[in-house]
Amino acid sequence: MLPSKVDLCVVGAGTAGAALSYFAASQGLRVLCLDRRALGGAGARWVNGVSRSDFETVGLDLPKGDELRGEDTAFHLTIGRGPQRLTLRDHGVLEVDMRHFVRRLQTLAKEAGAVLVEHVTVEAVDGHMVRTAEGEVEATVIADASGLRGAGVLASRPVRRDDLCAAAQSVFAVADPAGARAFLDQHGVAEDETLCFSGVAGGYSILNVRVAHGEVGLLTGSIPADGHSSGSRLIEAFVAEQPWVGERLFGGARTIPLGPPQPVLARGHRARIGDAAGQVFAAHGSGIGPGMQAAKLLADTLAQGGTPQDYATQWMRTHGGVFAAYDCFRRFSQRRTLEDLRTLFRTGLIDEPGAAAALGQRLPEPDAALLARVPAGLWRAGPGIARDLAATASRMIAAMATYRVYPRSGALQPGWSRLAARLDR
Numbered sequence: 001m002l003p004s005k006v007d008l009c010v011v012g013a014g015t016a017g018a019a020l021s022y023f024a025a026s027q028g029l030r031v032l033c034l035d036r037r038a039l040g041g042a043g044a045r046w047v048n049g050v051s052r053s054d055f056e057t058v059g060l061d062l063p064k065g066d067e068l069r070g071e072d073t074a075f076h077l078t079i080g081r082g083p084q085r086l087t088l089r090d091h092g093v094l095e096v097d098m099r100h101f102v103r104r105l106q107t108l109a110k111e112a113g114a115v116l117v118e119h120v121t122v123e124a125v126d127g128h129m130v131r132t133a134e135g136e137v138e139a140t141v142i143a144d145a146s147g148l149r150g151a152g153v154l155a156s157r158p159v160r161r162d163d164l165c166a167a168a169q170s171v172f173a174v175a176d177p178a179g180a181r182a183f184l185d186q187h188g189v190a191e192d193e194t195l196c197f198s199g200v201a202g203g204y205s206i207l208n209v210r211v212a213h214g215e216v217g218l219l220t221g222s223i224p225a226d227g228h229s230s231g232s233r234l235i236e237a238f239v240a241e242q243p244w245v246g247e248r249l250f251g252g253a254r255t256i257p258l259g260p261p262q263p264v265l266a267r268g269h270r271a272r273i274g275d276a277a278g279q280v281f282a283a284h285g286s287g288i289g290p291g292m293q294a295a296k297l298l299a300d301t302l303a304q305g306g307t308p309q310d311y312a313t314q315w316m317r318t319h320g321g322v323f324a325a326y327d328c329f330r331r332f333s334q335r336r337t338l339e340d341l342r343t344l345f346r347t348g349l350i351d352e353p354g355a356a357a358a359l360g361q362r363l364p365e366p367d368a369a370l371l372a373r374v375p376a377g378l379w380r381a382g383p384g385i386a387r388d389l390a391a392t393a394s395r396m397i398a399a400m401a402t403y404r405v406y407p408r409s410g411a412l413q414p415g416w417s418r419l420a421a422r423l424d425r
């Protein structure tokens with residue numbers, strides 16, 4: 001039986017929806033959260049890299065026990081299968097078993113008084129009424145946290161096929177420890193460290209390998225619309241070539257929406273967060289931290305008597321520019337060949353401070369060393385890459401400026417959306 005009336009109805013009990021339900025219920029709102037799947041199957045079901053600061057910013061305890069599979073492990077980024085490489089340490093990224101983390105968020109939400117109901121699909125939203133096969137609910141505010149496809153709570157700008165990243169992550173047993181050691185030795189990597197082969201299937205693609213505690217985690221992502229193998233295929237191919245990889249233990253595959261944030265995050269009493277809002281950090285397809293931060297902002301705004309539009313304006317003005325700017329850079333990287341990536345590395349245009357900033361979801365500091373290095377790097381990279389990078393940099397600057405003036409008024413949004421769409425290509 002669904003409650004007949006609530007303050008907030010959340011569609012989706014993945015990271016974003018469960019976090020929103022928790023933050024809102026713990027501030028006294030009557031919250032109903034619906035998921036079409038079993039609660040134990042909602043949201044991400046694999047291992048994700050999430051910055052420690054994402055937990056700290058929203059006031060959640062850091063993962064520990066089964067939830068935490070690694071922290072601050074050295075991250076070796078290689079171009080293709082090498083030999084060029086840079087290594088990031090103390091980057092603050094935690095390896096989180098999302099099955100346990102999503103359950104923690106759902107449990108916190110229930111303990112705070114939210115009602116979470118599984119196996120209920122939201123079929124339509126009509127005014128303040130949320131319609132499902134199990135009945136309808138009247139909600140003062142309706143929040144869409146239903147992931148990539150959205151639940152029709154707000155009209156969406158369609159996501160282009162070449163903005164879709166086919167990602168997969170699976171954990172396998174190590175069947176032959178000596179074989180695993182030989183692989184790590186061959187690449188100069190220790191157990192517990194992450195080896196990231198970039199550009200293995202197009203400029204925007206990775207294959208991450210991390211061997212730890214008798215298991216190996218494989219994470220892949222690529223853009224199939226550009227003619228490349230999907231993340232799942234990349235994992236299959238790696239497993240086929242490495243006989244030391246044993247039985248698959250768990251994991252999953254899904255499509256991550258890249259592209260800039262959806263231009264409309266709220267309208268009237270409706271809002272969206274997480275993948276449904278395009279709040280994904282496009283440089284590496286990360287949506288967990290952004291979804292949690294949007295959830296906290298929306299919950300705080302509503303609890304303090306604000307409107308969904310207040311949340312939308314604040315999120316867009318504070319975070320939208322960085323997300324849209326990095327999406328411009330993502331498109332630049334997507335246009336690159338493996339040879340281009342090698343050139344960028346050789347000329348210092350891919351370097352440790354830049355990679356660390358991208359991992360930390362912030363723009364690099366334009367210090368004197370960077371400003372001195374870039375012109376020389378562009379000169380050495382040649383006119384094709386230099387022209388594209390210069391155009392990308394100017395779009396990134398324009399994105400920062402455009403999102404800073406995201407309109408408060410819904411009436412001005414169509415004009416702003418047209419302006420923002422021009423950053424897109």
Ligand SMILES: Cc1cc2nc3c(=O)[nH]c(=O)nc-3n(C[C@H](O)[C@H](O)[C@H](O)COP(=O)(O)OP(=O)(O)OC[C@H]3O[C@@H](n4cnc5c(N)ncnc54)[C@H](O)[C@@H]3O)c2cc1C
Binds near residue numbers: 015017049123254288
């Ligand atoms: C393989 C892979 C690896 C990734 N790695 C990382 C990483 O390392 N770091 C990172 O930050 N991000 C990573 N991501 C992205 C991250 O997993 C997503 O951004 C995040 O899970 C999105 O969370 P969400 O709550 O917005 O949506 P989802 O996790 O998609 O949850 C949406 C929920 O809504 C439910 N739902 C949908 N429609 C309805 C409906 N009509 N009615 C009721 N319920 C509905 C669904 O059942 C689902 O449970 C990765 C993604 C993949 C696929």
